[in-house]
Amino acid sequence: MLVFIVRRLFVSIWVFFTATIVIFFLATKVKDPLADARQLPDNTRESAMAVIIERMHLDEPFIVRYFLWLGDAIQGDLGVNRQGLSVNSMLDAAVSATLQLVIGATVISIVIGITIGVISALRQYSALDQTVTFVAFVCFSLPSFWIATLLKEFMAIDFNDWLADPVISVPFIAGISLVTALTAGGLVVGDRRSRLTVFGTTLAGMVVLLAALSATGWFNDPGLGPIVVALTALGGAIGFTVLVSGLEWAPPLKAALISAGLGIVAYFALGPVLKDPNLLTLLLLALVTAGVGYGVGWYVGGDLYRRNAIPAAIFTGLFTGAVIFLDRMLQSFASYSDSVGGRPISTIGASTPNYDGTFWQSGLDSFGHLALPSLALVLISLATYSRYTRASMLEVMNQDYVRTARAKGLSERAVVTRHVLRNGMIPITTLVSYDIGTVLGGAVITEKVFGWRAMGTMLLEGIEQGDPMPIMAFFLVSGGAIIVFNMIADIAYAVLDPRIRLS
C-alpha cells in the first residue's frame, strides 16, 4: 500500500510538472502584455514599456522565463504581476475563499449526489426515480452562470425580504408539504396502502409544522431547543440501527440509544464550552464522540453483535453532535442577522469585510456568503454524481455475486450495504478526479457572478493582461487541487478494490 501511494505521488508530481510547462507556454503567448503601454503618449511609452519588460523578463526567451519562474516558485515565491504587486499576497487573499467554495461544493455534491443515486437505483423505474432522473438531466444542462444569476436575483433578495416578515404563505406551505410527502411516499417499500399512509402522515405533519413555525415567528429567532434535539437524536439512533443491522436484535439498538443519550447529556453539560468554541475544539469533540461510540458499541454489542453495534453507536453519536451543532448555529442566527442589517444571505463578496463575532456568528457569515455560489455549483455536480452512482449501482445489482449474496439468504439490506454499495462506489472514486476540474472552472464563473475577488478574478485579470504570474498561481492551486483529489481517489480505489493492490 505504501509503495502504491509513493508511486502514485511520483507520477503525480511528474504530470504536474509537465503541465506547468504547457500552461506557462500558453500564458506567455495569450496576449501582448505591452498592449496598453503601446497606447501611451510618445514621451512615456518607452519608459513604461521598459519597466514592464524588465519586470516580466520579456527580453528573455521562453525557456529562461520558465526556469526563472520555476526557481522562484519552488522556493515559494510566485513573483510579481504586471503591475509589480506580489502574487503571493494576491493569492493569500484569494485562495481560502475559493477553496472553501470548491471543496464545500464538491463534498456536498458527493454526499447528496451519491445518496440520491443510491436511492433512485434501489427504486429503479419508480416515480421517484423518474423524477430524480429528469431533474438530474435538467441540472446537467444548466449553464452555471445563468443559474447563479437567477439564484442571486431571486433566492437571495427575495429570501432576505421574506425574513423581514417571516410568514409562510398558504400555497407555499401546501407546496412544500406536498413535495416532502410525495418524496417520503416514494421512499417507502411496500404496497399502496403503506405508501398512502406515509404520504398522509407526512403531509399532515409538514402542514402543522410549517404553520406552527410561521405563526410563532420561528424564523426570526430559530433554534431547535432541547426537546427537538433529543427527539432527533433518538430518531437518528433508530434510523442508523435500521441501516446497520435492522431492528430484529436488541444490542445494536441499545448501543445506538445509549450513544444518543450520552449526546443529549453532552448537550447540557457542554453548554459553556460550546458558547464560543474554535474549530479545533469541535474536531476534538467529534473525535471523542467517535471514541465513546466505539466503546459503547464494544461493550453493549458483546461478542455476537459487536460488528453492528459499533458503527450504529458511532454514527448515532456523530449525528447527535451534528444536530447540536445545527442547534447552536440556529440560536446565533438572530444576533447575526441583526448585525448584518437583517440580510443574512449575501450577494456580493466572499465575506462581510471586518466582521467580528463568535465562532457561530462568523460561521453563519461564511454560510451566508457561500450558500448561493455553492448551491449553483452543487446543482450541476450533484446531477453528475447521482447519475453515475445510479448507473454504477444498477450495473453492480446485475452482477452474479449479488445473486449469490441473495442465494445465501442475506436480507435485502445486507445485500445492498455489504455487496452493492461498496462495489458500486469503486467507479465513483475516479469520477471525483474528473469532476473537481469542472467545479474549479465553475467556481471561476460563479465567483464572477457573485462579485468575489478571489482566484477567478486573479485568473481572468491575468489572461486579460497577458500576465503569466497570476495565471501560474491559479494553476498551482487548481491543478494542485486536482492532483490531490486524484490521489485521494486513487488511494480510495485501492482501499476499496483489492485487485488494484497487486498490479
Added chain:
Amino acid sequence: MTDAQRAAQKAGSEPGPEAAGPPGTADTAAQGMTIVARSQGQLVRRRFFRHKGAMVGLVLFILVVGLAVTSIGAGPIPGWWDKTPTATATAVDGGRPTLSVVPEFLGGGGVHLGEHPFGQDNIGRDYFALTMRGAQVSLVIALLVGLIATFVGTVIGAAAGYFRGWTESTLMRSSDVLIAVPTLLIAGLIGTMIAGRGIVLFGIFLGLVTWMQTARLVRGEVLSLREKEFVEAARSVGTSSRRIIFKHILPNTIGIIIVSVTLAIASAVLLETGLSFVGLGVQPPDTSLGRLISDYQTALGTRPWLFYWPGVFIILIALSVNFIGDGLRDAFDPRQNRVRD
C-alpha cells in the same frame, strides 16, 4: 490515466463489450429468447426510436437547429425572418417581447409572434434575430468541439489501448497532463489567443483540449476487445494492426463513440457559453448565447427577457442533446432488459 481508472476498466465497470458484439449478431437469439433474427443495427435503431426521452430530445433538437438556421439564414442564404441581428431601431414599448401564446378566449393577447417576439435590446436590435445568431454560433462551436474531441479521443484511445507499452504510456500521460488542468483554464487561454480569428478555429481548438474523457472510454473498450477471440483470430492469420483496429475493433466501439459525441456536444455548449460569459470565448463582433447573457446580465431586473431567452436556448440545446445521448446509450447497451435463463 491513473492506475485506478485503468483497473476500473479491467474490473469491467465500463459498459461491457457484449453490448456491441460483432456486427450482425442477433443478440436476442444469443439469449435464447426468440429466433427472430435482427441485425445489431436494426436492434439499436428500434430501441432508440422506442426511447421516449430520446425522441423528445431529437424532435426538440431538430426544432431548435431548424429555427436557428432557417430564421435568419446562414451566410449568403436569407432566412424567413425579416430582421437581422445587427440592424438597430427604436425600441418599441421598452423593448418588451410581443410574443403571445395565450389565446384570446383564455383572456390572453392571442397567439401571435408580433413585431419583436423576443423583444428588443437597449439599442433596438431585434432580440429574436440576435438569439438566433447566438444559437447558430453556439451550435456550430458545440458540434465542432463534439466531433473533433471525439475523433481525437477515439484515435488516441484506440492507439493507446491497442498498442499498449510505450505508445500507451506516452498517450495516457499526455492525457493525464491535460486532465490536471481545469478545462476552463486551458480553454480560456486558447480562446483568448485566437480571439477574433473566427468561431471555426475556436471550435477546433476547444476540441483539441477536451478529448480526454472519450480517449479513456475508447481505450477501456479497446483493451477488452483486443483480448476477444475474433481479434486474436485476425491477428493469427497475419492481419495488419491498422486493419485490425479499423475493421475489427473500432466498429465494435461505435456505441461508445456515438454516445461520446452527444455527451461532448452537450458539455461543449456549456463550456463555450461559460467561456463567452467570462469574456474568454467568442469575441465581438461575433456573438453567442453565453455572450448575450454576459452582455445583458445586469438587465435581469429591468428587462428580464434579454437574460432569459438565450438561457432558455442553452438549456434546450444541452437538454435535448443529453436526452438523445441517454437514448443512444440505452439503445447500444440494453442490459437493463436482460432476462437470464
Added chain:
Amino acid sequence: MSVTNPPATPGTPAVTEAAEDVHEARTLADSRPPSDEAILEVENLTVEFPTDDGVVRAVRGVDYTLHAREVLGIVGESGSGKSVSSMAVMGLLPKSARIKGSIRYRGQEMLTMRPKEQRALRGRKIAMIFQDPMTSLNPVRTIGDQLSEAVLAHHLVPRKEALRRAKDMLDLVGIPQPGKRLGAYPHEFSGGMRQRVMIAMAIINDPDVIIADEPTTALDVTVQAQILEKLLEVKDEVNAAILMITHDLGVIAGMAHRTLVMYAGKPVEIGGTDQVFYEPRMPYTAGLLGSIPSLDGDREDRLRPITGTPPSLIHLPAGCPFAPRCPLATAECTESEPGLTEAGEGHRAACHHSDRLAAADDPTAFFRDDSSPITESEEG
C-alpha cells in the same frame, strides 16, 4: 494490505488444480441411496416474463419431486426453462416475473410464503451453486468474509465461530491451507478452486437441497470431474439432495438417479437416468443422445445433431414445440401438444410417437441423415 510484485502473476501462489490429491474415483453408486421422503415438490410451475416484444413463456408447467439424498438431473438447451425454474425455487427471479403453480419444501408452500420466511430457507435449507465461479464471488471481499456471512445470515453465532466453520468447509472441499486462504480474495484462486469455494458456501449451513446450475460448464475439462466428484462427496457429508441442472448429458450420466429433460419450457421426458439414456421415448432426448460424440464409433456412429433452433418462447407454434425439428413429426404433432404419458416404470414422456421410438433398435438413428454432411452441424 501489501503490494507484491511482479504484476504479471498474482503475488501469492494461486491454489492450482495440480495441488489436488489424487484419490479413487467416486461414483453415484458409492453414495448413500435416496429415500422416499419428498423434500421438494414442484407442481405445474409456470413462469412468464413480460417484455417489450410480448410475454416470454419461459416455463410452461413443470412437475417433479425431489427425494431426500436423491440426485435429479435436469437437462435441456439454453432457453428450455431449466434455470428459470430452479431460480423460481430459490425465489431469485426478478420482480417482473409472473410465477404460478406450487413449490413445496417439506410440504410448506414456498410461493405464498412471506419474503422473510422464504429468506430463512434460502441458503439455509436450499442452497445454490452457480455456473460461473469467476463472477459469482464478490471480487472485493475476502473468501472468509463471504463464507462466514452465509453462516451469520442464519445463525446467531460470533463471527469467530462462523469463520471456524468456513475454514472447516474449505478443508472439506479440498482447499489446501484453509486457515490461510480465508483471508484471500477471489482473484487469488483458480476457476476450479473458486467453484470449490462456491460448494463450500452452499453446504456451510447443512442444506437439504443443493441446486447446482451448470456447476462445471465454465471449468476446464480436467477440473470438471473433480468438481462433480466433490459434489457427490459433500452431498453425503451433509445428507442433501441435489438438483443438477445441465445441458451436458455426459454430466448427468454418472451423477443422477433420475433425469428430467426439458424443451421449450416444458418437461418432455422424466425417468430413471438409465431409462432415459437407454430407452428414450421422446425424439428430443434421442436427438440429444445422438449429439454426444463417441471416439470408438464407426462412420455411421458419427455426430448426429438435431437440426434447426428452439422455438421462440413468445410465439410458440401450435402443437408439439419440437415438431419443426423432429424427424418423426406427423400432422398430428403440429396440431396438438402431447402431454406426459406413462412409458415404463417411473418413466414418462411427452410424444405422440413414443411407440415408434420404443420399436426402434437405435432411437438415435432417426436423426441420421446420410445426405447431409457433418459440417452442417455448425448450423444447430
